[in-house]
Amino acid sequence: MPLPKLPATPAALLLAKDYPKAEPGKSVKPKLAAVTEAAPEAPKPARSRAKAASAVVVPAIVPVPALEPVGALTPMEAPVQAPAPAARPAARGKEKQPLDLESPLPARHKPVEPGVKSKASRIADQAGKTKMFVLDTNVLMHDPSSLFRFEEHDVYLPMMTLEELDDHKKGMSEVARNARQVSRTLDALVGTLEDGAIEDGIALSKLGNKDAKGRLFFQTRLQNGPTLPEGLPQGKADNQILGVVRNLESELPGRAIVLVSKDINMRIKARALGLPAEDYFNDHVLEDTDLLYSGIVQLPDDFWNKNGKDMESWQENKNGTSSTFYRVTGPTIPSLLVNQFVFLEPKNGEAPFYGQVKQLNGKTAVLRTLRDFSHNKNNVWGVTARNREQNFALNLLMDPECDFVTLLGQAGTGKTLLALAAGLAQVLETKLYNEIIVTRVTVPVGEDIGFLPGTEEEKMSPWMGAFDDNLEVLNKSDSDGGEWGRAATQDLIRSRIKIKSLNFMRGRTFVNKFLIIDEAQNLTPKQVKTLVTRAGPGTKIICLGNIAQIDTPYLTEGSSGLTYVVDRFKGWSHSGHVTLARGERSRLADHASEVL
Numbered sequence: 001m002p003l004p005k006l007p008a009t010p011a012a013l014l015l016a017k018d019y020p021k022a023e024p025g026k027s028v029k030p031k032l033a034a035v036t037e038a039a040p041e042a043p044k045p046a047r048s049r050a051k052a053a054s055a056v057v058v059p060a061i062v063p064v065p066a067l068e069p070v071g072a073l074t075p076m077e078a079p080v081q082a083p084a085p086a087a088r089p090a091a092r093g094k095e096k097q098p099l100d101l102e103s104p105l106p107a108r109h110k111p112v113e114p115g116v117k118s119k120a121s122r123i124a125d126q127a128g129k130t131k132m133f134v135l136d137t138n139v140l141m142h143d144p145s146s147l148f149r150f151e152e153h154d155v156y157l158p159m160m161t162l163e164e165l166d167d168h169k170k171g172m173s174e175v176a177r178n179a180r181q182v183s184r185t186l187d188a189l190v191g192t193l194e195d196g197a198i199e200d201g202i203a204l205s206k207l208g209n210k211d212a213k214g215r216l217f218f219q220t221r222l223q224n225g226p227t228l229p230e231g232l233p234q235g236k237a238d239n240q241i242l243g244v245v246r247n248l249e250s251e252l253p254g255r256a257i258v259l260v261s262k263d264i265n266m267r268i269k270a271r272a273l274g275l276p277a278e279d280y281f282n283d284h285v286l287e288d289t290d291l292l293y294s295g296i297v298q299l300p301d302d303f304w305n306k307n308g309k310d311m312e313s314w315q316e317n318k319n320g321t322s323s324t325f326y327r328v329t330g331p332t333i334p335s336l337l338v339n340q341f342v343f344l345e346p347k348n349g350e351a352p353f354y355g356q357v358k359q360l361n362g363k364t365a366v367l368r369t370l371r372d373f374s375h376n377k378n379n380v381w382g383v384t385a386r387n388r389e390q391n392f393a394l395n396l397l398m399d400p401e402c403d404f405v406t407l408l409g410q411a412g413t414g415k416t417l418l419a420l421a422a423g424l425a426q427v428l429e430t431k432l433y434n435e436i437i438v439t440r441v442t443v444p445v446g447e448d449i450g451f452l453p454g455t456e457e458e459k460m461s462p463w464m465g466a467f468d469d470n471l472e473v474l475n476k477s478d479s480d481g482g483e484w485g486r487a488a489t490q491d492l493i494r495s496r497i498k499i500k501s502l503n504f505m506r507g508r509t510f511v512n513k514f515l516i517i518d519e520a521q522n523l524t525p526k527q528v529k530t531l532v533t534r535a536g537p538g539t540k541i542i543c544l545g546n547i548a549q550i551d552t553p554y555l556t557e558g559s560s561g562l563t564y565v566v567d568r569f570k571g572w573s574h575s576g577h578v579t580l581a582r583g584e585r586s587r588l589a590d591h592a593s594e595v596l
Contacts, residue, residue: 021298118276124256130214132156132252134245136261137164137237139280142554144181148204148212149282155204156257158244159219160237162186174524189216219244228273238266245275262554292408292547292563293570295577296392297336299344299353306330319400324369325358333365337571339402341392341578342367354388356395370395381429381474383421389580390414396576397422397542400432404532404575406520406543406566410593412585415544416518417470423514423542424474427496433514433540436497439505440518441527441552471497502527505534512538520562521545522552528561 117125124131132154139146140161147155169179189202201215228246232239241259248257259270259277270277300306307330315324336342336357345352359366372378373385373394380398385391389409396405397418407415426432471493517523517531520543528543535541545562557563569575583590 021300118258118278120256120276121258131256131258134259137161138262139260140182141175141178142262144178148209150214152213154214156217158241160240164237242270293566294579296341299342303344307332321371326367329364333363336365338573339576381421381425386584387582389578393418393578402574402576404541404569406577409580410546412583412589413580414584419516419542420470421474427514434512436514437500438516439500439502441502441522505531508534509536510534510539511536515541517543519545521547521550521560523561525561525564528565
């Protein structure tokens with residue numbers, strides 16, 4: 001059954017020219033900037049502005065061409081280079097200003113991550129000298145293995161860091177577990193040492209970590225030397241650690257002493273006192289999230305001319321769907337990845353090509369045409385794709401060979417609705433899975449409302465409002481069924497959907513389940529690993545999230561568990577990823593996500 005028709009004018013739309021174009025010998029790096037009709041273009045690196053100088057202003061409302069029906073062959077003729085279309089005249093009463101590509105572009109509302117080393121670190125790197133890193137307690141509690149992540153450099157632990165570890169070791173939280181793991185690691189390092197040998201440092205490679213070539217030092221005596229400025233409370237833990245850093249600088253002249261902390265205020269305070277301080281970078285999957293794999297690439301206009309010389313094509317009927325396969329060879333192929341979506345939309349009126357990379361072997365690839373989920377006859381539980389990215393996502397969600405799917409996108413792009421619709425269709429219609437399991441991390445946006453009464457599902461129900469909203473849309477049946485028919489349908493659907501808490505996932509094994517992990521951007525890489533490794537035979541896992549909305553302390557866009565799995569799973573033949581770029585909720589929600 002089709003969904004109610006929403007306004008067709010999107011507020012945020014990723015144009016075809018904003019997708020990365022595959023070039024031989026170059027890795028594909030997506031540009032995630034959204035373009036609107038009235039808003040200026042998002043900032044681009046300086047190196048790309050020269051290429052954009054010859055671009056033509058394209059209207060923001062770009063209709064997504066319909067795909068061919070299932071079973072039809074995609075045209076194999078090489079597209080002819082079409083002249084650039086003329087720019088659309090400006091709206092009445094408003095004069096559209098041409099884009100000035102030479103002047104600096106306006107800044108977007110995106111936080112800039114301080115991925116810069118301190119001056120002391122840069123000088124030591126240039127001189128080829130090893131450094132000594134003084135670790136704050138939050139680094140150890142964030143990553144228990146951080147002791148072994150500093151390569152050939154030495155690590156120094158102040159006594160106050162050990163005191164704070166002792167204060168946080170009690171409890172069942174993730175922080176308490178990490179504190180206990182650090183304590184066990186330190187005990188294993190110092191357990192076999194002779195008396196007095198601890199002052200010479202402990203080899204970090206002692207426990208088998210061959211990459212850690214430095215030594216671990218403890219604060220073994222009270223500091224004697226320069227103290228912090230008067231007025232700072234001497235008993236505060238942060239100030240005592242800062243005093244240790246300053247004392248080490250005086251005791252070891254010429255040695256680069258750097259404080260490492262996840263606490264922003266701690267780093268600011270250190271820099272204000274003239275002490276080198278850095279963030280902990282090792283947990284960052286990417287330094288810039290604009291380089292995150294998008295799962296989609298736009299083929300160059302001359303793709304068929306350069307790569308279709310000895311092309312082979314055939315048809316296969318699998319899982320009740322007929323698909324056309326193309327084997328192509330050429331210079332563009334090495335830049336692609338398995339299960340990556342490719343598209344080519346010629347500007348000369350020819351039919352577009354939408355495909356998915358199924359096999360890669362050097363410069364040879366096998367491309368498969370997609371099923372057109374934008375057509376009503378291929379609807380998924382009454383849901384049809386409203387744009388190109390949603391069609392790519394439904395092809396992944398409905399593919400039984402794809403065990404792990406990640407969907408990224410801003411609010412209103414349809415992540416939850418698509419995942420629920422695909423789950424209901426494969427649980428109740430095709431019976432490919434037994435039931436749908438929904439879970440999410442319980443991190444509140446505002447103040448916590450306290451304890452919740454009831455069973456596990458009743459306690460989780462306030463966190464599942466997004467799924468309830470989407471179920472109301474999916475439960476809309478024909479009016480012929482009446483109230484009794486709708487109630488029976490809702491009871492049937494509810495019986496196949498289980499709401500589970502993350503707290504009780506360890507040790508479980510899910511067999512033939514459709515597992516949806518919502519708000520996955522709030523998970524740490526360790527938590528994501530715990531969840532994904534719960535999958536048994538026949539289970540499909542879908543991770544949904546928006547890395548611009550992270551509520552977990554110490555997690556950033558670059559260190560989120562969702563970013564981690566997207567980067568690590570790319571190119572695996574049984575996983576897929578799509579970044580949804582166009583909002584379809586309502587014109588109000590799309591405009592709010594763009595301007596607020």
